[in-house]
Amino acid sequence: MTRPKMTRPKMTRPKMTRPKTKLRAPPRRLPQHATLPALGDGDARAVAARVARESYGKLVAYLAASSRDVPRAEDALADAFASALAVWPSQGLPANPEAWLAKVARRRLIDAARRRGAAERASETIELIDAELKEAADGDEAIPDRRLALMFACAHPAIEESIRAPLMLQTILGLDAAAIASAFLVSPAAMGQRLSRAKAKIRLAGVPFRIPEREDLPERLGVALDAIYAAFSHGWSEAFSDDPHGRNLAEEAIWLGRVVAALAPNEPEAMGLLALMLYAHSRRDARRDALGRYVPLSDQPVQRWDKAAIEEAERLLEAASALGAPGRFQLEAAVQSAHAARRLTGKTDWGAISTLYEALFAMTGSPVVAVNRAAAAAHARGAAAGLKLLNEAAAEGRLADFEPYWVVRADLCAKMGDIEEARRAYGLAIGRQADPAARAFLIERLAALA
Amino acid sequence: MQYLLMIHNDEKTILSASPQQVGERLAAYGAYIKEMTDAGVTRGGQRLHPAATATTVRVKNGKTQVLNGPYAEVKEELGGYFLIEAPSLDSAVSWAARCPGAKDGAIEVRPIWEM
Numbered sequence: 001m002t003r004p005k006m007t008r009p010k011m012t013r014p015k016m017t018r019p020k021t022k023l024r025a026p027p028r029r030l031p032q033h034a035t036l037p038a039l040g041d042g043d044a045r046a047v048a049a050r051v052a053r054e055s056y057g058k059l060v061a062y063l064a065a066s067s068r069d070v071p072r073a074e075d076a077l078a079d080a081f082a083s084a085l086a087v088w089p090s091q092g093l094p095a096n097p098e099a100w101l102a103k104v105a106r107r108r109l110i111d112a113a114r115r116r117g118a119a120e121r122a123s124e125t126i127e128l129i130d131a132e133l134k135e136a137a138d139g140d141e142a143i144p145d146r147r148l149a150l151m152f153a154c155a156h157p158a159i160e161e162s163i164r165a166p167l168m169l170q171t172i173l174g175l176d177a178a179a180i181a182s183a184f185l186v187s188p189a190a191m192g193q194r195l196s197r198a199k200a201k202i203r204l205a206g207v208p209f210r211i212p213e214r215e216d217l218p219e220r221l222g223v224a225l226d227a228i229y230a231a232f233s234h235g236w237s238e239a240f241s242d243d244p245h246g247r248n249l250a251e252e253a254i255w256l257g258r259v260v261a262a263l264a265p266n267e268p269e270a271m272g273l274l275a276l277m278l279y280a281h282s283r284r285d286a287r288r289d290a291l292g293r294y295v296p297l298s299d300q301p302v303q304r305w306d307k308a309a310i311e312e313a314e315r316l317l318e319a320a321s322a323l324g325a326p327g328r329f330q331l332e333a334a335v336q337s338a339h340a341a342r343r344l345t346g347k348t349d350w351g352a353i354s355t356l357y358e359a360l361f362a363m364t365g366s367p368v369v370a371v372n373r374a375a376a377a378a379h380a381r382g383a384a385a386g387l388k389l390l391n392e393a394a395a396e397g398r399l400a401d402f403e404p405y406w407v408v409r410a411d412l413c414a415k416m417g418d419i420e421e422a423r424r425a426y427g428l429a430i431g432r433q434a435d436p437a438a439r440a441f442l443i444e445r446l447a448a449l450a
Numbered sequence: 451m452q453y454l455l456m457i458h459n460d461e462k463t464i465l466s467a468s469p470q471q472v473g474e475r476l477a478a479y480g481a482y483i484k485e486m487t488d489a490g491v492t493r494g495g496q497r498l499h500p501a502a503t504a505t506t507v508r509v510k511n512g513k514t515q516v517l518n519g520p521y522a523e524v525k526e527e528l529g530g531y532f533l534i535e536a537p538s539l540d541s542a543v544s545w546a547a548r549c550p551g552a553k554d555g556a557i558e559v560r561p562i563w564e565m
Binding site: 156158204205206207208210212 | 451453536537538539540541542543559561563
């Protein structure tokens with residue numbers, strides 16, 4: 001049986017090393033600033049944590065919208081959360097915690113502006129902030145949700161591509177630089193620096209917090225979705241079932257995907273991406289057996305898949321398809337839907353999967369898709385057909401460091417009886433596989449060659 | 451906010467243009483400048499003489515050094531600029547994209563450091 005690696009989200013770059021620190025529940029920045037005793041304020045902490053998740057990006061977007069000064073908004077918000085943890089246990093929970101936080105953070109922003117100097121510009125800034133923030137924070141009015149606009153600022157073409165996903169994770173979800181750094185394989189200091197630089201560019205260059213015009217929207221949304229998917233892919237390889245906290249970058253990316261799908265409800269690709277991530281995530285536990293060994297998709301017991309996640313993904317994909325504008329993420333989600341159908345039918349419809357990969361390849365021309373297309377064709381029409389497509393993909397180049405290419409190559413060569421080439425390909429795949437469990441699986445496959 | 455649009459073009463192409471091409475370029479700039487003026491965004495702008503006319507000045511240890519030529523030798527030289535007022539980078543970028551020089555060169559968009 002071949003083992004096409006179709007279930008794995010595509011890596012944006014081959015991972016040759018693993019982070020030194022295992023990614024656990026990423027610490028949020030707020031609790032870090034809020035160094036208060038936990039005694040008796042567990043409830044306040046729980047509410048603050050919930051509000052942080054729901055409202056962090058909303059509040060940053062709101063506080064920074066006019067100044068575009070994200071770092072100052074973040075600092076003010078961190079102070080507001082610290083105050084919340086100090087005050088809520090004794091004074092009780094405010095009726096509208098979000099508005100309470102906005103009000104306190106706004107006061108902090110104004111105080112900080114005053115402290116910075118009595119220069120004319122400062123007082124102008126204060127007036128501006130005051131006027132803009134007054135309305136919602138004074139009453140219990142809802143804080144406008146500008147997270148999508150903030151996301152578009154983070155994923156702006158003027159922002160360096162590789163920092164877009166980290167920037168979203170930080171400004172929308174409040175993850176700290178260290179947690180992001182470990183998933184993106186850079187040092188916390190370097191990540192912190194790059195995040196600061198990007199935020200400085202947003203402020204100084206005037207990167208707007210706004211939803212792009214209709215004609216630019218598909219392209220700009222695509223960039224934002226790519227960044228979210230990059231975050232998901234980074235988190236995916238870390239998100240093994242041995243993580244007792246269960247929270248990881250993949251889940252944070254799903255959260256971002258939910259925000260986009262909710263705020264841009266008629267965008268089929270936003271739904272497609274969310275569906276794709278949910279399908280993949282539904283199998284997170286099934287990727288390892290009880291002994292922590294790697295289990296390829298075709299051997300995963302369907303009972304271990306997360307049924308609720310699959311059903312949600314199915315509903316999303318259906319709603320997206322109804323809008324009649326197919327795209328890359330919808331097609332990838334459709335492939336996952338076909339795999340997920342095994343829970344109902346007991347078998348995998350490789351013909352359908354092969355057709356979907358043809359469409360995906362026609363749309364993207366991606367070498368990664370080309371590998372998956374070859375693997376699917378091998379299942380549907382035999383190893384020779386698959387190998388032919390795989391050789392065509394390899395002729396284009398850019399696959400030498402791509403581990404799944406060597407795995408598919410090894411499987412297909414073994415099937416064709418070319419044991420020598422299969423051995424060589426498994427060897428190259430093993431050398432490129434960073435995950436110990438997946439590597440052990442490949443070593444077994446290599447040993448099993450006749 | 452104010453932005454400086456710096457127009458970089460290949461001087462060779464521009465200097466070797468036929469009279470007809472020169473006329474077309476001037477007309478395109480004329481229309482562009484009118485558009486910017488009508489929209490009230492322009493705060494000034496000029497065309498520069500070619501890089502061969504440039505003189506680069508440095509002061510080292512109190513001594514003035516004068517060198518013939520531009521600060522950096524590049525294929526696409528700075529050939530002119532516009533200073534514009536725009537609400538955001540997106541707006542500045544859309545003005546840059548309309549500049550005739552963007553078609554066969556590049557426009558660098560830089561925010562002005564406001565004092």
